[in-house]
Amino acid sequence: MPKGQLKGICFHPSKETKCVTCSLSSLCLPISLNFEDIDQLDKIIKRRQPLKKGEHLFHQGDRFDCVYAVRSGSIKNYAMTNDGEEQITNFHLPSELVGMDGIDCDTYPVSAKALETTTVCEIPFSRLEELAKELPELRSQILRIMSRELRDDKQMMMLLSKKNAEQRVATFLTNLSTRFKRRGYSPYTFRLPMSRNEIGNYLGLAVETVSRVFTRFQNNELIAVNGKEVHILNMDDLSELAGLPEQEPRHIEVNASTG
Amino acid sequence: MPKGQLKGICFHPSKETKCVTCSLSSLCLPISLNFEDIDQLDKIIKRRQPLKKGEHLFHQGDRFDCVYAVRSGSIKNYAMTNDGEEQITNFHLPSELVGMDGIDCDTYPVSAKALETTTVCEIPFSRLEELAKELPELRSQILRIMSRELRDDKQMMMLLSKKNAEQRVATFLTNLSTRFKRRGYSPYTFRLPMSRNEIGNYLGLAVETVSRVFTRFQNNELIAVNGKEVHILNMDDLSELAGLPEQEPRHIEVNASTG
DNA sequence: ATATAAATCTGATGTGCATCAAAAAACCTT
């Protein structure tokens, strides 16, 4: 199937094709690099043609050779449990790096699949390592990215072992909201790239429970939902429900009227 | 506090005080470094005096400056949830690195506390980074360690979102067993450095549930327990219960007589 | 358009584990 399709369709190979001009550079690998260094990084990056919804970036077990930065769209990581069930371990939005957990194996430990039409930058890992030899800033940026992922994982472990269904979904939504905001989108209105089923799988809940929590949140006027479109109506209460202050310690206004 | 204390007390500053002679070097940071490189690494490492049970290596929020390799004993990582509850995120055995998730913050995101008398090697992170500039092998070893931790975290997420109480405890025990074995200890008989409470906290279970599973495992003659002493009687069945093949894909003898 | 499949939602029922309570054992302290 992945032969030579899609030649010359309206995917602009000229535009946004360099890190320097990419709007995501301030969130992505190039952060804290100067122009010249970015240019060097740019040279080893291949822009792949867009993945269609459902297509794989790589499969669990494939030879590890590249890491990927999401440019547009979204990716889910998942593994198979030994009883054949899918377990989603992560969702990736634009500017986020995919595949870093394969570094110390020969093969990717999880699969990566496009949730919608998705473009990525492909970064051959061996060349990235070479380049990192020369660029201390790049080196520490890679470490920072991995360390942040470690922290996010611990947060996820907390969610899975201590939070109830409502808190999980609230955390999920506010977390997405924060990430969209940082990427220049509205933190209040966005489209979920994943299904309820995938949300449940990720959060350790049954689909039905996710659905029920969504309706409960709507009744409480925390959010408004229309299919995959989500509108956050009461960010304060939703954040409070989510619990943990997550990222930057916001100053917390105590005007939550929970009843 | 860290002045010039501990001169000549019976903690042997001469023995095991260098990476080259340390029995853990094949598991720890020096792996894949040659003798000269190990020597360089050795120079930046400080051996701290032993921590007593309950003492902290660092607190959540402390300024991040060092990572630590456990030399003997064991360390737990934990964070406080916003409702003041402790959440254990990791247990560290000898040769394992503690504190890597603080790299991209100014401060440690979790606390680290000794579960028993514990000695560690202190590695100032800035100096490690400097050294990594020169030593490509060290660089990739650091990446490998972090990437492995990422993978372990995903496994933990799977455990928390898909496995039941018995599977969790079985996974915990076989995982510990594997790690003890790799360190040269018996994989069948070992002492748990943590309490039932801490096991439950880590596994997302109530203490009572952990206790009950332990007795059930004893009744099924999977293990024998005496306080913190654990004896694994039927590794095959225990591993099968644990589910996921975890590390190396062992060849699996199908002689499990589950009833 | 209509047909068919997939996803989402809603309700009814069941269960695995948390919680509560209290005994038993292990661990300190003096």
Add this chain to the structure above:
DNA sequence: AAGGTTTTTTGATGCACATCAGATTTATAT
């Protein structure tokens, strides 16, 4: 060794969420 504290174990009860079942909506195909 006695006393107190903490940890571990065992039993009884309750509940949050899973599971099952079916209705409804949305997506995809023809």
